Amino acid sequence: xxxxxxxxxxxxxxxxxxxxxxxxxxxxxxxxxxxxxxxxxxxxxxxxxxxxxxxxxxxxxxxxxxxxxxxxxxxxxxxxxxxxxxxxxxxxxxxxxxxxxxxxxxxxxxxxxxxxxxxxxxxxxxxxxxxxxxxxxxxxxxxxxxxxxxxxxxxxxxxxxxxxxxxxxxxxxxxxxxxxxxxxxxxxxxxxxxxxxxxxxxxxxxxxxxxxxxxxxxxxxxxxxxxxxxxxxxxxxxxxxxxxxxxxxxxxxxxxxxxxxxxxxxxxxxxxxxxxxxxxxxxxxxxxxxxxxxxxxxxxxxxxxxxxxxxxxxxxxxxxxxxxxxxxxxxxxxxxxxxxxxxxxxxxxxxxxxxxxxxxxxxxxxxxxxxxxxxxxxxxxxxxxxxxxxxxxxxxxxxxxxxxxxxxxxxxxxxxxxx
Numbered sequence: 001x002x003x004x005x006x007x008x009x010x011x012x013x014x015x016x017x018x019x020x021x022x023x024x025x026x027x028x029x030x031x032x033x034x035x036x037x038x039x040x041x042x043x044x045x046x047x048x049x050x051x052x053x054x055x056x057x058x059x060x061x062x063x064x065x066x067x068x069x070x071x072x073x074x075x076x077x078x079x080x081x082x083x084x085x086x087x088x089x090x091x092x093x094x095x096x097x098x099x100x101x102x103x104x105x106x107x108x109x110x111x112x113x114x115x116x117x118x119x120x121x122x123x124x125x126x127x128x129x130x131x132x133x134x135x136x137x138x139x140x141x142x143x144x145x146x147x148x149x150x151x152x153x154x155x156x157x158x159x160x161x162x163x164x165x166x167x168x169x170x171x172x173x174x175x176x177x178x179x180x181x182x183x184x185x186x187x188x189x190x191x192x193x194x195x196x197x198x199x200x201x202x203x204x205x206x207x208x209x210x211x212x213x214x215x216x217x218x219x220x221x222x223x224x225x226x227x228x229x230x231x232x233x234x235x236x237x238x239x240x241x242x243x244x245x246x247x248x249x250x251x252x253x254x255x256x257x258x259x260x261x262x263x264x265x266x267x268x269x270x271x272x273x274x275x276x277x278x279x280x281x282x283x284x285x286x287x288x289x290x291x292x293x294x295x296x297x298x299x300x301x302x303x304x305x306x307x308x309x310x311x312x313x314x315x316x317x318x319x320x321x322x323x324x325x326x327x328x329x330x331x332x333x334x335x336x337x338x339x340x341x342x343x344x345x346x347x348x349x350x351x352x353x354x355x356x357x358x359x360x361x362x363x364x365x366x367x368x369x370x371x372x373x374x375x376x377x378x379x380x381x382x383x384x385x386x387x388x389x390x391x392x393x394x395x396x397x398x399x400x401x402x403x404x405x406x407x408x409x410x411x412x413x414x415x416x417x418x419x
Contacts, residue, residue: 067210090314092228138318197221247305278381280305299371312390357379
C-alpha cells in the first residue's frame with residue numbers, strides 16, 4: 001500500500017512553493033498603488049471603459065495612449081482585443097449637463113388688458129373690481145370675462161379670448177403670441193443609445209473628437225460604460241462579505257457534521273490555500289500580462305470554495321467511516337487508507353470538470369476568459385488541497401493532540417488488501 005501520509009512534508013513544501021510568490025504579489029498590490037499585483041477592471045476601481053475600432057486598422061494602442069496623455073488622461077490604459085477593437089480605460093468621463101432652455105419659461109403676471117369685445121367709443125379701458133375690464137355705462141361683467149358693447153353684436157365664443165388669467169393660474173391668451181417651447185421640450189444631450197453611438201458632448205465627446213482628428217473616423221463602437229467610485233467600493237465590500245460569510249458557514253457546518261472542530265479547521269485551511277493560489281496566480285498574471293479581474297471573479301471564487309469543500313468532505317467522510325471500522329489502528333494509517341479509497345473518485349470527478357473548462361477556455365470567447373481561467377486553476381488546486389493538505393493536516397493535529405494529552409500512539413498494524 002502506497003503511504004502518502006509519510007510524505008506529507010513534501011506536500012506542504014509544494015503548497016508553500018505555489019502560495020508564497022502569489023501572496024507576495026497580492027501584498028504588493030496596495031503597497032505599489034496597483035502598479036504591481038492584481039489588476040482590477042472598472043467594476044472595482046470606477047472609471048470609463050470605451051471599446052472602439054477605427055477605420056484605419058494600423059492605429060496602435062501606444063499611439064492612442066500617447067494622444068490620451070496629451071489630453072490630460074495620463075493614467076489611461078489602451079489594449080488591443082482579439083477582434084480588432086481597442087479597449088480604452090480612463091478615469092470616469094461623463095457627458096455635459098444639459099444647457100438651459102433657449103426660451104425662458106413663461107411667467108404669470110396679473111396685468112390688465114383691454115377687452116377685445118368692447119367698442120372703441122364706449123369702453124373705458126379701466127379694469128373692474130374683479131380684475132376684468134367693464135364697458136362704460138353697463139353693469140360690471142362677471143370676473144374673468146369681458147362686457148360686450150351695446151352698439152356691437154356680442155362676440156362669438158371662438159373669437160373672444162379670455163382677457164385675464166383664469167382661476168387656475170394659467171396665463172390666458174393675450175395680444176402677444178405665447179412663448180413657444182418650454183424647458184421640457186428643448187433638446188438636451190443624453191447618453192448614447194445602446195452604447196453604440198459615438199459621444200459628441202461633454203468631456204468624452206471632446207476626447208472622441210480629438211482621437212478622430214488624429215487617427216481618422218471611428219468605424220464602430222462596441223461598448224461604453226462608466227462606473228462611479230461609490231458603486232465600485234460597494235462591489236468590493238459585497239465580495240469580501242460573501243467570501244467571509246461563506247467560509248465561516250463552511251467551518252461551522254463541517255464542525256457540526258463531524259462533531260470535531262479539527263475537521264472544520266483543516267477544511268478551512270485547505271479552502272484558504274485554494275483562494276490564495278487563485279488570487280496569487282492572477283496577481284502574477286496581472287503584473288506580467290496585464291490580466292484583469294472583473295465582477296465574475298467573485299462568482300468564480302465562490303464556486304471554487306464550494307468545489308474544494310465538497311472534495312474535502314468526501315475524504316473526511318471516508319476517514320470517519322474507517323475510524324469506526326478499524327478501532328485501535330494508527331490514525332495516520334486510517335487517513336492514508338481513506339485517501340487511497342477516494343483517490344480515483346476525486347481525480348475522475350475533477351478531470352471531467354477540467355476537460356469542460358478547457359473547452360470553454362479555448363472556444364468560449366473573451367467575455368468569459370477570466371471567469372473560466374479562475375475556475376480551472378481553482379478546481380485543480382482544490383483537488384490537490386483536499387487530498388494532500390487537508391487530510392495530512394488532520395493527521396498532524398491529531399498526533400500533536402495525542403502527544404499533548406500523553407496518549408500512547410498505536411503501532412502500525414499490517415493491513416490487507418484495500419477495499
